[in-house]
Amino acid sequence: MLKLENITQSFEGREVLRGISFSAEKGEIVSILGPSGCGKTTLLNIVLGLVRPTGGRLVYDGEDLTRVPMERRGFNIVFQDYALFPNLNAYENIVYGLRNVKNRTTDAEVKDLVKLLGLEEHLQKKIDELSGGQKQRVALARTLVMKPRLLLLDEPLSALDGLIKESIKARIKTIARQFQLTTLIVTHDPEEALTLSDKVLIINEGRIAQYATPMEIVSAPANDFVEHFILSQLTIKRDNIYKLFEGSGR
Numbered sequence: 479m480l481k482l483e484n485i486t487q488s489f490e491g492r493e494v495l496r497g498i499s500f501s502a503e504k505g506e507i508v509s510i511l512g513p514s515g516c517g518k519t520t521l522l523n524i525v526l527g528l529v530r531p532t533g534g535r536l537v538y539d540g541e542d543l544t545r546v547p548m549e550r551r552g553f554n555i556v557f558q559d560y561a562l563f564p565n566l567n568a569y570e571n572i573v574y575g576l577r578n579v580k581n582r583t584t585d586a587e588v589k590d591l592v593k594l595l596g597l598e599e600h601l602q603k604k605i606d607e608l609s610g611g612q613k614q615r616v617a618l619a620r621t622l623v624m625k626p627r628l629l630l631l632d633e634p635l636s637a638l639d640g641l642i643k644e645s646i647k648a649r650i651k652t653i654a655r656q657f658q659l660t661t662l663i664v665t666h667d668p669e670e671a672l673t674l675s676d677k678v679l680i681i682n683e684g685r686i687a688q689y690a691t692p693m694e695i696v697s698a699p700a701n702d703f704v705e706h707f708i709l710s711q712l713t714i715k716r717d718n719i720y721k722l723f724e725g726s727g728r
């Protein structure tokens with residue numbers, strides 16, 4: 479279990495995170511949702527170990543990791559821009575991290591992951607020959623072969639659209655379940671957060687506005703911020719789509 483206890487972060491005397499406490503169970507998908515500048519990426523970087531918090535504790539399976547360096551945490555991130563190597567093909571990108579830790583993942587396990595992510599036909603392609611969704615899947619595979627204890631995803635769907643987005647969402651869910659992999663996802667999109675996650679951590683100005691399941695958030699928003707900034711976006715979308723289909727016979 480991942481547990482954050484009263485995490486605070488200040489930059490040059492300005493408070494960006496003001497006492498964040500929550501926990502995520504093994505295999506759970508948790509989205510960190512909030513408007514631009516609310517502190518989502520800072521929180522993800524604190525969990526990853528890129529940023530050391532000003533205050534508070536980060537505990538994983540009972541071990542205090544607050545001062546443990548990033549490379550010893552066993553966590554792994556897929557960055558928003560995927561950060562793939564353009565001079566290597568898809569397969570070489572996927573196995574790149576294994577070159578120094580050969581026994582971590584067997585060839586058969588790599589093959590299974592490639593299959594799970596539907597990448598069999600794309601392995602020999604150069605990165606610039608791949609679509610956005612294919613790049614995202616290569617980036618996911620490259621991270622998963624390292625067998626992280628915690629998966630962090632920074633806006634994993636923002637560059638994708640339509641059916642590709644839905645297919646990546648389904649794969650992220652399958653991976654979290656199959657590998658019992660706790661997954662933290664940063665997003666600014668309420669629809670994405672509420673349809674992808676087991677729990678959603680809504681942040682407003684560095685504080686938790688609500689931490690709950692999507693159903694709890696929709697049925698009992700904790701405050702005006704959740705009601706007006708998060709839910710109203712969804713109800714407007716729903717009403718527009720409903721109007722479009724109403725009377726069409728579909």
Ligand SMILES: Nc1ncnc2c1ncn2[C@@H]1O[C@H](COP(=O)(O)OP(=O)(O)OP(=O)(O)O)[C@@H](O)[C@H]1O
Nearest residue numbers: 489490494512513514515516517518519520521666
């Ligand atoms: N290293 C830093 N030094 C100074 N200020 C920083 C630093 N990193 C982040 N900030 C500030 O902290 C605040 C929160 O930034 P953060 O990137 O965490 O927000 P965010 O919610 O991820 O925003 P976005 O959705 O736009 O990426 C912003 O005001 C940002 O300018």
